[in-house]
Amino acid sequence: xxxxxxxxxxPWAPFGHRAFALLWVATLVSNIGTWxxxxxxxxxxxxxxxxxxxxxxxxxxxxxxxxxxxxxAGAIADRADKRRFLIAINLVLAVVVSMVAxxxxxxxxxxxxxxxxxxxxxxxxxxxxxxxxxVVPVLVxxxxxxxxxxxxxxxxxxxxxxxxxxxxxxxxxVSLAAPFWVNAASxxxxxxxxxxxxxxxxxxxxxxxxxFFGSMLTGLRHAGRNAALKATMLRxxxxxxxxxAYWALLPLVARALPGHGAxxxxxxxxxxxxxxxxxxxxxxxxxxxFDANRLAAAGVLCSATAMVIFALAQELLLALPAAILGxxxxxxxxxxxxxxxxxxxxxxxxxxxxxxxxxxxxGCMALGSILWGQVAAHSSIQxxxxxxxxxxxxxxxxxxxxxxxxxxxxxxxAAMAWDAPYVHxxxxxxxxxxxxxxxxxxxxxxxxxxxxxxxxxxxxxxRYRDGAHDWGIYQDAADPRIWLEWFLLPSWAEHLRQxxxxxxxxxxxxxxxxxxxxxxxxxxxxxxxxxxxxxPNKKGSRI
Numbered sequence: 001x002x003x004x005x006x007x008x009x010x011p012w013a014p015f016g017h018r019a020f021a022l023l024w025v026a027t028l029v030s031n032i033g034t035w036x037x038x039x040x041x042x043x044x045x046x047x048x049x050x051x052x053x054x055x056x057x058x059x060x061x062x063x064x065x066x067x068x069x070x071x072x073a074g075a076i077a078d079r080a081d082k083r084r085f086l087i088a089i090n091l092v093l094a095v096v097v098s099m100v101a102x103x104x105x106x107x108x109x110x111x112x113x114x115x116x117x118x119x120x121x122x123x124x125x126x127x128x129x130x131x132x133x134x135v136v137p138v139l140v141x142x143x144x145x146x147x148x149x150x151x152x153x154x155x156x157x158x159x160x161x162x163x164x165x166x167x168x169x170x171x172x173x174v175s176l177a178a179p180f181w182v183n184a185a186s187x188x189x190x191x192x193x194x195x196x197x198x199x200x201x202x203x204x205x206x207x208x209x210x211x212f213f214g215s216m217l218t219g220l221r222h223a224g225r226n227a228a229l230k231a232t233m234l235r236x237x238x239x240x241x242x243x244x245a246y247w248a249l250l251p252l253v254a255r256a257l258p259g260h261g262a263x264x265x266x267x268x269x270x271x272x273x274x275x276x277x278x279x280x281x282x283x284x285x286x287x288x289x290f291d292a293n294r295l296a297a298a299g300v301l302c303s304a305t306a307m308v309i310f311a312l313a314q315e316l317l318l319a320l321p322a323a324i325l326g327x328x329x330x331x332x333x334x335x336x337x338x339x340x341x342x343x344x345x346x347x348x349x350x351x352x353x354x355x356x357x358x359x360x361x362x363g364c365m366a367l368g369s370i371l372w373g374q375v376a377a378h379s380s381i382q383x384x385x386x387x388x389x390x391x392x393x394x395x396x397x398x399x400x401x402x403x404x405x406x407x408x409x410x411x412x413x414a415a416m417a418w419d420a421p422y423v424h425x426x427x428x429x430x431x432x433x434x435x436x437x438x439x440x441x442x443x444x445x446x447x448x449x450x451x452x453x454x455x456x457x458x459x460x461x462x463r464y465r466d467g468a469h470d471w472g473i474y475q476d477a478a479d480p481r482i483w484l485e486w487f488l489l490p491s492w493a494e495h496l497r498q499x500x501x502x503x504x505x506x507x508x509x510x511x512x513x514x515x516x517x518x519x520x521x522x523x524x525x526x527x528x529x530x531x532x533x534x535x536p537n538k539k540g541s542r543i
Contacts, residue, residue, distance in 0.1 A: 011147050011150060019199070026190045029186050029189040033183035033185070033186025034186070037179055041118055043265060057369070063365040063369065064363075065125070071352070074219060078219075083199055086135075086194055093187060096124065098181075149335060150284070167179040208493060214490060218349070218467055228344035228405070229356070229357070231402045232357060233357055235402055238395035243333075245372035246307055247365070249381050250265075257314075257319065264316055271324055272323045278324075292405045299332030301329070304389040304390075305329075306321075306325040308385070310326075339405070414500060420496075428532060433530070434489065435490055436490075438526070440485040441484055442485065442516070444517065466501040467498045471486070471488075
């Protein structure tokens with residue numbers, strides 16, 4: 001899995017794996033360029049159209065594409081060679097960012113054009129993000145995954161501490177186009193790292209790739225039955241919808257301070273980054289004393305407090321504590337949500353599941369940016385920040401019973417415990433043939449019926465998570481001890497994929513249900529295929 005040795009438990013252990021260290025450094029450089037670009041775009045828009053409603057659209061144009069395109073991006077990432085996919089997307093983004101730099105340098109940029117190109121860059125990020133997140137478990141062993149996620153978050157915030165300050169200096173000393181040129185160059189670094197990275201060979205596929213739209217539906221079904229993932233997305237919704245006001249209105253907060261300018265905006269963002277890095281450094285120690293839910297709640301309260309201070313601050317020095325609190329709170333919440341999502345997903349659906357969490361993250365950021373921009377336009381920046389802070393605290397109270405980390409301790413590695421189904425030589429079990437019905441017959445004593453049905457309800461969630469689109473359980477009218485479980489899948493290939501998807505945690509649930517079965521023989525499993533579809537030949541007859 002990795003090409004280095006590391007000792008699990010240390011927050012720095014992932015750096016012992018060469019591939020992780022290489023991509024982490026390259027991503028750090030690329031993110032510095034990205035933050036410089038974001039500062040340049042936000043500040044450019046305050047010059048082109050300083051209305052709060054318009055400036056907040058820059059944040060919305062950055063985040064909305066991830067909401068729109070993350071699910072198809074996740075489906076592609078679960079099917080494609082992730083390294084080649086990431087190389088292609090980064091090449092496209094390098095070209096688009098270069099166009100932004102050129103138009104800005106020629107003084108040909110307009111508000112509409114800036115929003116359109118920001119949307120295009122956001123779309124590239126949307127297609128790239130699920131693949132990046134799905135790559136992390138390939139780079140480090142599972143024991144180092146929490147540390148790797150924390151280090152990735154810390155890297156983003158180190159770049160946030162460096163990039164904005166550099167952008168402010170370049171805008172003042174060179175030109176408004178300079179941050180965009182640096183960002184375009186930073187893509188060369190990430191492309192070099194991707195070309196140098198040699199991932200382990202993908203396992204040989206015995207089945208055709210999942211159909212594109214079918215794979216998206218499978219991902220949605222899995223997420224709909226994955227309780228830990230749904231809890232994570234609900235907590236994310238309750239945070240990002242209101243915390244988005246912090247980022248959407250920050251350029252205007254900086255502009256409203258005495259002696260406003262690009263340097264002040266860069267300083268605020270740099271201090272936010274420093275607060276986030278500080279939060280990341282103390283996070284491993286805090287995790288030993290507090291669980292993820294308490295840490296996330298503390299991060300939410302820090303973010304709300306930061307917005308209140310921003311709303312009341314009249315000087316840059318008074319706004320700096322808000323920047324530190326906001327950065328620390330942001331990384332604590334983001335790391336807690338990311339880790340909860342990663343540990344809730346098995347490898348086969350990881351990119352699709354993470355893409356759905358990204359849809360929630362960035363969909364709420366986009367919606368919130370538009371919402372709080374309009375509130376600020378119709379009232380004031382201060383009122384918008386105060387209302388958003390109050391809503392953030394209220395949302396925390398409302399979701400306090402929704403817990404993060406619901407899948408911690410679950411072994412979600414592939415169990416490969418099901419034997420290949422027997423197919424008679426006269427049966428045409430073509431991969432595309434379907435639908436397929438699988439039945440399992442149990443013999444249950446009357447005294448065990450209630451416990452058995454409860455266990456089967458839990459087991460039904462696994463059937464849906466692993467590909468079934470319908471499920472049921474029936475009692476034999478002639479022999480009440482006989483119970484028939486059935487579930488449907490769209491094709492024979494999908495059922496064979498189901499064999500490979502079952503995790504060790506799923507097997508534990510199977511054993512709980514099958515413990516109620518009476519008799520020496522195991523429950524009988526049978527497979528039924530729908531009739532072959534008839535197709536007209538060239539002469540019009542049926543074949």
